[in-house]
Structures are given as structure tokens and as C-alpha cells.
Amino acid sequence: MSSIHEVSSTVDSSMPYDLLVVGGGINGCGIARDAAGRGASVLLVEQDDLASHTSSASTKLIHGGLRYLEYYEFRLVREALMERERLLKIAPHIIWPMRFVLPHSKMLRPAWLLRTGLFLYDHLCPNMTLPRTKALNLRTAPAGKPLRSEYVRGFEYSDGWVQDSRLVVLNAMDAVRVGAKIETRTRLVKAVRGPQGWTATLENTRTGEQSTVQAKALVNAAGPWVAELLKDRLNVPSRNRVRLVKGSHIVVPRVFEGAQAYIFQNPDKRIVFAIPYEQDFTLIGTTDVPWEQDPGHVEISPDEITYLCESVNRYFTKTVRPEDVVWTYAGVRPLYDDNSGNASAVTRDYVLDVDATAAPILSVFGGKITTFRKLAEHAVEKLAPHLPVLRKPGWTDGTPLPGGEFAPKDFDAQLSRFRAHAPHLSERTSWRLMRNYGLRAYIIATSTPEGMGQMFGDTLSAREVDYLIDNEWARTAEDILWRRSRLGLFVSDADRAALQTYVEGRLQGDATPDSNPGQVARQNVA
Missing domain, CATH: 1.10.8.870 (Alpha-glycerophosphate oxidase, cap domain)
Structure with a gap:
């Protein structure tokens, strides 16, 4: 086995690529994989490591988003639940089912509302293979043992766990298998648009060496940098905006036994998960905090740590204290700005903006890790009228990711x-x-x-x-x-x-x- 070239020795400047993808997160790698598998010549560049930012800072869930039903996002939840089924099949090593326990708090959402939401959650996805929701007596069920005595009733439902950063890498590996080139530590300095294509200047962030490539079309999957890339490096105006929301997590020594996770309601109407993590720990998150600073340097705040500890301490008998935290991580979600006043209410749906006034560019606004594959499929379909090579059927819904070739x-x-x-x-x-x-x-x-x-x-x-x-x-x-x-x-x-x-x-x-x-x-x- 040998290692990977630096950009200066691998980027082929002699002929244009069909597609230049900027951004090595889950959306960029998913789009590169789909497009290359349809026969396009694809180059993906990432200024840092793959999944360096948002895509490795998730709550590690493949889920429909139960709470999105409260905002009437039925199409998004249905699509996410259908994608959950597909992803469980194509990546069974890094994605697996998990049961979630939802204790009912009399001071928050009424039990009938929770029951109705969970009924919809079970039935929005046709051919669901995971176990359905069931009611729990928390005084007698094993899952109730870690909980405080005032929680008597609850519900248990199914969702999925994912090794999020590995999902990104496996998509990149499969993109290479079908012909794409992936260059990490490679920054897009600028790109000049012509009527027939783009001329892009790339920089190796380790050596400073620059190279130039041609591409017929460009995908802006830069995540938190999507708007900055359009404005400052591509000189392309956009009617869409991105809203940055910070989500932070804490990891503490294991709080409870068992393979189940917990989803807790808070007085501010937000929810917080407590999830078994790396066998010895419990992962607790997330927060929703508006973010206007550099998305490349994000850290949890002391207030967020306190908030997460207080959230689980309302439910668990075992107290979680800030000094128990062994690791924290935070990431910025680049959500599509739908003008919601509350950060928690901002849509997790995605918008794909195609500008074909000259050489085409597709920009990705928003999205969530669960729907990355469908987002990529939609992105390629939107580009197909401008790139005939992409006018082939989708193929990613049933093709295993590397290592996942088993049921x-x-x-x-x-x-x-x-x-x-x-x-x-x-x-x-x-x-x-x-x-x-x-x-x-x-x-x-x-x-x-x-x-x-x-x-x-x-x-x-x-x-x-x-x-x-x-x-x-x-x-x-x-x-x-x-x-x-x-x-x-x-x-x-x-x-x-x-x-x-x-x-x-x-x-x-x-x-x-x-x-x-x-x-x-x-x-x-x-």
C-alpha cells in the first residue's frame, strides 16, 4: 500500500473535468460519488481533511427528525425516514439501528401529542423494517432504571446511529472507485467563469504551491463557507442565504447501562439526546446557538456545557457535572435561512441553487447528514440538463459503501x-x-x-x-x-x-x- 499524491502532482490540467466539487463534507463527497458513477470526470477539493468541520460534529444519528413534525416538515421527515432505510442497507458496518426512550414529562408536551407524533413517525415511511414504537411503564421497564422516579410513562421508538466522519470518507473512497479524484488540503483560491467552463486556481495548503484546472461545471458544497465562496472567490451573486447555527456536544463517562439511547424534552421546547458512545461513554447533545464568527474555529461555551448537564439532570438519577466532561466538540450547521426567529425552528431541509447564466454552478444550502444521498442525487439531476454525461439513472440507493457488502x-x-x-x-x-x-x-x-x-x-x-x-x-x-x-x-x-x-x-x-x-x-x- 502506498500513500496519496499532493495536489501539485495529481491534478490534471491538460483537459477539463466535467465537474469540480468544492467541499469535502458529506454533501460534497456524496455528489462526487454519484456524478462519477454516472460517467462524469470529477475532481473534489477540500481545504482541510475530509469531514473536518460540520460533517464530523453531528449527533451521529441517521434519523427522520421526530421534532421536525412539530414544524409540519412532513416531506423532509418522510424523505429522511426513507433514506434511513436505504443507508442501513448500504452501510451496515457504520450505521445500525438504535432504540430511543422518550420519557413523558407532565410539564411539557402532552402524552397524546407525543403518541400522535410517534404514530406518524412510524407510518410516514413505507416498508419500514425497524421495530415500531411502544409505550413503556418506566417503573418496571429496564430502560426506566436510570431515570428519576417522577417519570412514570414513556415511549420507545427506532432510529439509527452513524459513524459520521467515516460515512464521509467511505463516500470519498467509493467516488474514487468509480473514477473521481479527491484532493484534500487543497483550497480553491478563485475561479473565473466563462461561457463554456470554469478556470479554477487551487492551492496546496501545506506547500503553498498553486495549480490551475478547467471544469465544465462547479459544485459549491462548502458548507458554512457556501456564501463566502460565492461572493469572494467566485464572484457569483445569490438570492439565497445561509444561517449558521452552532451545535455543541459533551462526552462523559457512561451514565447508564444498556444499548438504548434517550431523548429528553426541555422547558425551552428543545430536545437533548443521551446516547451510548464508544462503549465507555455517554454522548449528550445538542445545542442550537446562532453563530456569526469564523466557522472554522468553533468551541463549546461554558454556558452550553451547563445547559447540557442541566438538561439530562432533569431526568437521570445520576448527576452529570461539568467537571465530568472528558471531551467536547462543536460544529456549525450551515442551514438554509428561512427567516425563522428561533434557531431551533430553522428548517433542516436543503435548497439546491443552479445558476446557468454562463458555465453552470450548483450551490448547496442546508441539508442534514441523513438525507445526503438524496441531496446528491437531486444535485446531479439538476446539473444533468447542462452536463449530458450525467443523464443516466441514479445508482447509489442500492450500492454498498466500501466494507458494507453484507446484509x-x-x-x-x-x-x-x-x-x-x-x-x-x-x-x-x-x-x-x-x-x-x-x-x-x-x-x-x-x-x-x-x-x-x-x-x-x-x-x-x-x-x-x-x-x-x-x-x-x-x-x-x-x-x-x-x-x-x-x-x-x-x-x-x-x-x-x-x-x-x-x-x-x-x-x-x-x-x-x-x-x-x-x-x-x-x-x-x-
């Missing part, structure tokens, strides 16, 4: 098979590798411990690090510990420093890098 019900059997392949791995490590990589875990794990190489902490091996460098655009210890995995929660400072040294040595030692990660043969393990 969701077969995960446990696949895990058992993998443990037999690498019996030296602990049960915990085997589970993590299969959950992160699916069938591609066989590329990483050797049958004997000697083949795994240097260890960085208890579970991260040089073998896995090499795979991430060679196939998943990993360039720093942070890429590996916080976006390709969440092992940063477990690794010591000394191991982190050793990992960074190892990564730098690998990158410096690769004399003939390969610009197309993701093309390792799909593993079909019987």
Missing part, C-alpha cells in the same frame, strides 16, 4: 468470522475494526500479532495507521484519532506524539505515492 442482519456472523481470522485481537478491538471498516477489516488485521506492527495505545496498530494513510487520506494523528476513529478518547499524550512521528515518517518515506486511495479490491469474505 445488516449478518453483522454478528461477520464479526464471528473475523474473530476467527484474527484470534489474537481482543473482542473489543475486533468489534471496533468491523464497525469502522466492515469487510475491509481483513485488509488490516493479520492472522498473527507480529504482523500488526508498532502499537499506539492498546488497540491502534501501525498496520491500521498504514491503511488509513494509504487508503483514507489520513495525514496527521488528529485525522486518525478523531475523524477516522474516536481513539483520541483512549490514547495517551505519549502515544499521540509517537503516532504523529510515525505518520510524518511514513509520508516523508513515500517516494511514489498513489493518488487514488479507495481502490483496494472489495473484499468478499465467504
Whole structure:
């Protein structure tokens, strides 16, 4: 396995690409995958690492958005629930079902309203495969054990969990499999529009080296930077606006036992989730705070930490305190500005704006991680009248993402098979590798411990690090510990420093890098 080219040596300036995609979040990678699979020549550029910002700062849920029913967003919820079913099938390693417990608070929404909303939630999606809602007696149900005694009634419903940043990377890998080029640490400096195409100046953010490419059409999937890109670097006016809303999360030592998650109502009508996280922790979020500062530098505030602690302390018997927090993260959601006065009420729907007054440009406003695949499909369909190569049927709804070439019900059997392949791995490590990589875990794990190489902490091996460098655009210890995995929660400072040294040595030692990660043969393990 070899590593990835820098932009100066891989971007082909000799002929125009059909599509230049700006932004390596979930929407950009989803669009690149769909378009390349229909036969378009695609180049995607990302100024940082894949999923560096919004797409790795979600609540990690593939869900319809139960609370959006309160704002009458029935089409959005229906589309999201249908996408939930599709994504569970095409990425069963990184997306899996989860049951959510909703305690009823007499001081907030009435029980009949919750029951009605959950009935709609179960029936808006045709052919739903997940278990439906059921009522709970919280005094006798195991899920009621962590809750305070005043919560007597509740409901349990289904949604899905996702490894969000891995979903982005797997889309990028599959985009490469079908012919796209992905260049990280590559910034669009400017693009000049002509009647037949775009001339774009790109900059390697590590070396400062610039190159120029031609593209027939451009996709602006820059997320929080979508408006800035249009105005300052593309000189394209837009009638649409983006509204930045910060969402923050805290991670604390595990508060409750069991595989279920909890959804709590608050007096301000917002909801907060408490979710099992990385086996040893509980993830709590999110907030909705208007944001007008730099979207590239976002941190949780002390007030948000207090808010999240108070939110769960209304429900759990075990108190969560700010000093219990072991990790926090925050991201900016680039929501379509629908002029709502309340940040929580701003639509999570998306708007795709096509300007074809000269060379076409499509800009993505809003969206949510659950509907990324449908958003990408719609985006490609909107571009198809201007790019004939895209006039082919959609294909992404049934094609597995890398490593996910098995049925969701077969995960446990696949895990058992993998443990037999690498019996030296602990049960915990085997589970993590299969959950992160699916069938591609066989590329990483050797049958004997000697083949795994240097260890960085208890579970991260040089073998896995090499795979991430060679196939998943990993360039720093942070890429590996916080976006390709969440092992940063477990690794010591000394191991982190050793990992960074190892990564730098690998990158410096690769004399003939390969610009197309993701093309390792799909593993079909019987």
C-alpha cells in the first residue's frame, strides 16, 4: 500500500473535468460519488481533511427528525425516514439501528401529542423494517432504571446511529472507485467563469504551491463557507442565504447501562439526546446557538456545557457535572435561512441553487447528514440538463459503501468470522475494526500479532495507521484519532506524539505515492 499524491502532482490540467466539487463534507463527497458513477470526470477539493468541520460534529444519528413534525416538515421527515432505510442497507458496518426512550414529562408536551407524533413517525415511511414504537411503564421497564422516579410513562421508538466522519470518507473512497479524484488540503483560491467552463486556481495548503484546472461545471458544497465562496472567490451573486447555527456536544463517562439511547424534552421546547458512545461513554447533545464568527474555529461555551448537564439532570438519577466532561466538540450547521426567529425552528431541509447564466454552478444550502444521498442525487439531476454525461439513472440507493457488502442482519456472523481470522485481537478491538471498516477489516488485521506492527495505545496498530494513510487520506494523528476513529478518547499524550512521528515518517518515506486511495479490491469474505 502506498500513500496519496499532493495536489501539485495529481491534478490534471491538460483537459477539463466535467465537474469540480468544492467541499469535502458529506454533501460534497456524496455528489462526487454519484456524478462519477454516472460517467462524469470529477475532481473534489477540500481545504482541510475530509469531514473536518460540520460533517464530523453531528449527533451521529441517521434519523427522520421526530421534532421536525412539530414544524409540519412532513416531506423532509418522510424523505429522511426513507433514506434511513436505504443507508442501513448500504452501510451496515457504520450505521445500525438504535432504540430511543422518550420519557413523558407532565410539564411539557402532552402524552397524546407525543403518541400522535410517534404514530406518524412510524407510518410516514413505507416498508419500514425497524421495530415500531411502544409505550413503556418506566417503573418496571429496564430502560426506566436510570431515570428519576417522577417519570412514570414513556415511549420507545427506532432510529439509527452513524459513524459520521467515516460515512464521509467511505463516500470519498467509493467516488474514487468509480473514477473521481479527491484532493484534500487543497483550497480553491478563485475561479473565473466563462461561457463554456470554469478556470479554477487551487492551492496546496501545506506547500503553498498553486495549480490551475478547467471544469465544465462547479459544485459549491462548502458548507458554512457556501456564501463566502460565492461572493469572494467566485464572484457569483445569490438570492439565497445561509444561517449558521452552532451545535455543541459533551462526552462523559457512561451514565447508564444498556444499548438504548434517550431523548429528553426541555422547558425551552428543545430536545437533548443521551446516547451510548464508544462503549465507555455517554454522548449528550445538542445545542442550537446562532453563530456569526469564523466557522472554522468553533468551541463549546461554558454556558452550553451547563445547559447540557442541566438538561439530562432533569431526568437521570445520576448527576452529570461539568467537571465530568472528558471531551467536547462543536460544529456549525450551515442551514438554509428561512427567516425563522428561533434557531431551533430553522428548517433542516436543503435548497439546491443552479445558476446557468454562463458555465453552470450548483450551490448547496442546508441539508442534514441523513438525507445526503438524496441531496446528491437531486444535485446531479439538476446539473444533468447542462452536463449530458450525467443523464443516466441514479445508482447509489442500492450500492454498498466500501466494507458494507453484507446484509445488516449478518453483522454478528461477520464479526464471528473475523474473530476467527484474527484470534489474537481482543473482542473489543475486533468489534471496533468491523464497525469502522466492515469487510475491509481483513485488509488490516493479520492472522498473527507480529504482523500488526508498532502499537499506539492498546488497540491502534501501525498496520491500521498504514491503511488509513494509504487508503483514507489520513495525514496527521488528529485525522486518525478523531475523524477516522474516536481513539483520541483512549490514547495517551505519549502515544499521540509517537503516532504523529510515525505518520510524518511514513509520508516523508513515500517516494511514489498513489493518488487514488479507495481502490483496494472489495473484499468478499465467504
